[in-house]
Amino acid sequence: MPGAFILGIESSCDETAAAVVRSGEQVISNVVASQFATHQPYGGVVPELASREHLRAIVPVVRQALAEAHHTYNSVDAIAVTQGPGLAGALLVGISYAKALAFALDKPLIAVNHIEGHIHAVLLDLAKNDLSQNQERQKAHPELQFPVLALVVSGGHTHLYLAARQDSSWTYENIGHTRDDAAGEAFDKVAKLLGLGYPGGPVIDRLAPHGDAKAIKFPPAQIKHRDRRGRNDGKAVAPDRQEAGHPRFDFSYSGIKTAILRYVETHDMRAAVEARRLALLNIAKPKLEDYLAHCDQPTLDLVASFQRAIVDDLVGKTLAAARACDVATLFVTGGVAANSELRQTFEREGAKQGLPVHFPSRPLSTDNAAMIAAAAYPKFLLKDFAAMDFSAEAGLQLR
Ligand code: KG4
Numbered sequence: 001m002p003g004a005f006i007l008g009i010e011s012s013c014d015e016t017a018a019a020v021v022r023s024g025e026q027v028i029s030n031v032v033a034s035q036f037a038t039h040q041p042y043g044g045v046v047p048e049l050a051s052r053e054h055l056r057a058i059v060p061v062v063r064q065a066l067a068e069a070h071h072t073y074n075s076v077d078a079i080a081v082t083q084g085p086g087l088a089g090a091l092l093v094g095i096s097y098a099k100a101l102a103f104a105l106d107k108p109l110i111a112v113n114h115i116e117g118h119i120h121a122v123l124l125d126l127a128k129n130d131l132s133q134n135q136e137r138q139k140a141h142p143e144l145q146f147p148v149l150a151l152v153v154s155g156g157h158t159h160l161y162l163a164a165r166q167d168s169s170w171t172y173e174n175i176g177h178t179r180d181d182a183a184g185e186a187f188d189k190v191a192k193l194l195g196l197g198y199p200g201g202p203v204i205d206r207l208a209p210h211g212d213a214k215a216i217k218f219p220p221a222q223i224k225h226r227d228r229r230g231r232n233d234g235k236a237v238a239p240d241r242q243e244a245g246h247p248r249f250d251f252s253y254s255g256i257k258t259a260i261l262r263y264v265e266t267h268d269m270r271a272a273v274e275a276r277r278l279a280l281l282n283i284a285k286p287k288l289e290d291y292l293a294h295c296d297q298p299t300l301d302l303v304a305s306f307q308r309a310i311v312d313d314l315v316g317k318t319l320a321a322a323r324a325c326d327v328a329t330l331f332v333t334g335g336v337a338a339n340s341e342l343r344q345t346f347e348r349e350g351a352k353q354g355l356p357v358h359f360p361s362r363p364l365s366t367d368n369a370a371m372i373a374a375a376a377y378p379k380f381l382l383k384d385f386a387a388m389d390f391s392a393e394a395g396l397q398l399r
């Protein structure tokens, strides 16, 4: 079977993952060891525990990814690893192991930006669709129309990038980011303050259809102040316009979280929240029925209205950016891209604008290593290899 086989390793947050991907587009194996159970009692990721769990899992997870792909350490062509952004201690576990493997095996080592990984996850599923439709591999997605607008929406990020490709090289321009909380972070914080546990996104996704999304109206996020963090690469620019002339499309989700907190307080929901939190804590793996049994209708309405507000904001701003920048294709990726209402709304509204919208499959939307191996492939072709002394960059930017 010809092609380049890249072993990808991902350890930036609370998942230890390894995968083998052929030529940036065919997933041969994809193993993800989740740390949910470790962090669940704390209601969020505890960085020290994350590093320890990565140390425990990294060797067996890589071994399993190679075994499932019918590969050996020696038969892969390169080793790719997440450099950042993420938790420094967690990143270091993957990087140290990838370096050791590359050194011992004398293989090229490729450092990958986690956000670029999320964008390339979309290409893995495009390739799968091509295969099923044409029964023939498409090389480097010649059918893909540029420019691409990519919304990367996860627990740590809410970013809009304009992506272009020249030969096999990709470039990115950030035209929007969150000024405060990421969308996934808002899902997680709201779930926590409603006593629904961690992580919040998947639970809210499943509960929302049982509530009335029109019950509570949240005002749209107002972004009045200048972006004090400057542009995504740290250069100071005008608040609503950057050098290339593209307007900015920033997000803000801390206001809605505060609005929900206030709603819980003014509607005397605190005692019910605490009772729900304790009840769910005593169930090892709560099912939808367990959540429903512990949620009254006002809580379900609150959940549904919250999700609708976030989805409308994400879709509205992203499609406005797509129109303003006259893009040909839209990618929506990252953990929150697994959300059913977000997918349906993007598909419906994208179709109205005649804009093709692509998502990764749900398992490839959340953190995984196949996306890291996929993003490494253009770098493999360009021989853009990492030096052995590169290190983790917790705040790594994409450009
Ligand atoms: O991409 P990801 O696995 O990790 C980061 O890079 O942050 O995203 C995790 C985030 C969490 O905030 C989680 O609550 C959210 O994605 N998430 C969801 C869904 N599945 C995961 N949010 C909404 N609906 C979902 N179905």
Ligand code: ZN
Residues within 6 Å of the ligand: 114, 118, 154, 334, 335, 366, 367
């Ligand atoms: Zn991620």
